[in-house]
Amino acid sequence: EVQLVESGGGLVQRGGSLRLSCAASGFTFRTYLMGWVRQTPGKGLEWVSSMSGAGLTTYYADSVQGRFIISRDNSNNALYLQMSNLKNEDSGRYYCVRGGGCTGGNCYTSDNWGQGTLVTVSS
Amino acid sequence: EIVMTQSPVTLSVSPGERATLSCRASETVGTNLAWYQQKPGRAPRFLIYSASGRATGVPARFSASGSGVEFTLTINSLQSEDFGVYYCQQYKDWPFTFGPGTRVDVK
Numbered sequence: 001e002v003q004l005v006e007s008g009g010g011l012v013q014r015g016g017s018l019r020l021s022c023a024a025s026g027f028t029f030r031t032y033l034m035g036w037v038r039q040t041p042g043k044g045l046e047w048v049s050s051m052s053g054a055g056l057t058t059y060y061a062d063s064v065q066g067r068f069i070i071s072r073d074n075s076n077n078a079l080y081l082q083m084s085n086l087k088n089e090d091s092g093r094y095y096c097v098r099g100g101g102c103t104g105g106n107c108y109t110s111d112n113w114g115q116g117t118l119v120t121v122s123s
Numbered sequence: 124e125i126v127m128t129q130s131p132v133t134l135s136v137s138p139g140e141r142a143t144l145s146c147r148a149s150e151t152v153g154t155n156l157a158w159y160q161q162k163p164g165r166a167p168r169f170l171i172y173s174a175s176g177r178a179t180g181v182p183a184r185f186s187a188s189g190s191g192v193e194f195t196l197t198i199n200s201l202q203s204e205d206f207g208v209y210y211c212q213q214y215k216d217w218p219f220t221f222g223p224g225t226r227v228d229v230k
Contacts, residue, residue: 047220107219111172
């Protein structure tokens with residue numbers, strides 16, 4: 001059974017930083033694109049970032065480009081999202097998702113989601 | 124970026140009836156279109172891929188169609204567990220984008 005468990009969310013001041021983690025199990029992690037999707041009151045569901053299985057290709061939404069960094073540790077089946085210079089509009093629930101991105105000329109969406117971790121940015 | 128729109132915003136349906144949800148893309152996405160279901164307090168659940176393929180474990184009462192810019196999700200004989208919010212999402216071009224959702228509630 002595929003399991004994705006996020007952690008690292010919390011309350012942070014505007015301009016601060018936070019690192020989200022996702023522990024994956026139940027599948028061959030290194031062979032899958034992985035990503036982060038957030039759900040915010042203002043914009044609904046928004047794809048934040050994705051990374052290829054080997055970690056060589058990354059995707060970022062324009063709204064987070066230059067502030068967020070996605071990474072992965074295939075030896076420990078873990079995905080991360082380093083968030084910096086956080087803004088009020090970054091507040092929301094962040095989901096770790098399996099899939100999401102393009103490889104070999106094909107694009108793939110996400111077929112499994114974690115339960116999410118809540119990020120709150122305060123002024 | 125490709126903008127996704129959905130209609131109606133809310134659909135009130137009686138159990139046992141059919142629900143038809145629409146999704147439109149601002150430019151063609153081919154068949155790179157997915158549907159998700161979300162219930163309160165839960166993560167979205169993957170329902171449909173490639174515009175018409177049912178994900179593993181999705182009941183046959185869910186069917187979907189379309190290509191290009193117009194897509195439809197049909198739920199036949201609605202069950203109590205089918206109420207929630209449904210999102211379409213394109214994955215033809217990055218950034219992958221979601222529609223605003225259609226809420227299906229009890230009539």
